Amino acid sequence: MSAREEAARTLLELDAEVAACRACPRLVAWRDEVSRVKVARFAGDDYWGRPIPGFGDPDARILVLGLAPAAHGGNRTGRVFTGDRSGDVLFAALHRAGLARIATSTAADDGQALTGCRVTAAVRCAPPMNKPTPTERDRCAPFLVREAAALHDLRVVVALGAFAWDASLRTLAALGWSTRPRPRFGHGAEARMGPLTLLGCYHPSQQNTFTGRLTPAMVDTVLERAVALAAWDDAERPATARAAGVEGRRG
Ligand code: SF4
Numbered sequence: 001m002s003a004r005e006e007a008a009r010t011l012l013e014l015d016a017e018v019a020a021c022r023a024c025p026r027l028v029a030w031r032d033e034v035s036r037v038k039v040a041r042f043a044g045d046d047y048w049g050r051p052i053p054g055f056g057d058p059d060a061r062i063l064v065l066g067l068a069p070a071a072h073g074g075n076r077t078g079r080v081f082t083g084d085r086s087g088d089v090l091f092a093a094l095h096r097a098g099l100a101r102i103a104t105s106t107a108a109d110d111g112q113a114l115t116g117c118r119v120t121a122a123v124r125c126a127p128p129m130n131k132p133t134p135t136e137r138d139r140c141a142p143f144l145v146r147e148a149a150a151l152h153d154l155r156v157v158v159a160l161g162a163f164a165w166d167a168s169l170r171t172l173a174a175l176g177w178s179t180r181p182r183p184r185f186g187h188g189a190e191a192r193m194g195p196l197t198l199l200g201c202y203h204p205s206q207q208n209t210f211t212g213r214l215t216p217a218m219v220d221t222v223l224e225r226a227v228a229l230a231a232w233d234d235a236e237r238p239a240t241a242r243a244a245g246v247e248g249r250r251g
Pocket of ligand 1: 018021022023024027028051123124125136139140
């Protein structure tokens with residue numbers, strides 16, 4: 001079995017496990033209620049109302065990480081960053097970067113596909129007020145560790161917001177990489193851990209995009225950097241990264 005086939009099989013099994021999870025009583029109740037009550041503009045939709053698996057290429061060198069699905073976005077459509085304004089901004093940028101087939105992400109059957117990239121969330125169920133508790137965060141964290149470990153050629157993690165940055169550091173630490181001294185989140189922040197590079201990007205929430213704190217050009221700059229890092233041939237990568245890739249990774 002090729003590395004791609006192995007990754008695809010592992011991710012498929014993981015996705016099924018994620019979608020069936022009911023481990024957090026508060027989030028299960030919330031996602032069920034949101035899916036039943038709905039909002040007027042989506043009153044005719046059948047909501048997914050379950051945890052959201054990651055989406056993208058088993059050969060992904062770039063993993064884009066968000067906080068959690070939106071109540072009427074991913075929780076409605078069943079695909080991460082799909083059917084909401086944050087997803088509009090993110091997928092348009094992924095398309096400009098050459099990572100997404102089309103510039104929109106509106107429904108699970110819209111024909112969207114990612115190449116060299118996977119998008120996922122640190123917490124898989126929509127939380128009230130977009131705020132999971134620390135217990136919920138920690139309970140969901142092993143899914144992300146397993147997802148990152150399954151990506152056999154992962155090189156770059158793009159963390160959308162401080163919550164995702166923190167989750168990325170916890171994940172990389174769980175995979176055996178030193179995350180000390182702890183790098184600080186910021187837009188454009190960059191930290192290297194072994195063969196992996198963590199990039200920070202403000203979250204494409206309306207709170208950031210409507211206020212101009214985050215512009216499409218700013219997202220483009222981070223994704224261009226991610227693509228450049230991911231494109232390095234092994235011979236071009238820093239010697240420390242190559243050595244760590246061979247000797248240091250335990251995940
Ligand atoms: S947040 Fe994660 S651990 Fe909690 S119910 Fe959803 S999928 Fe399961």
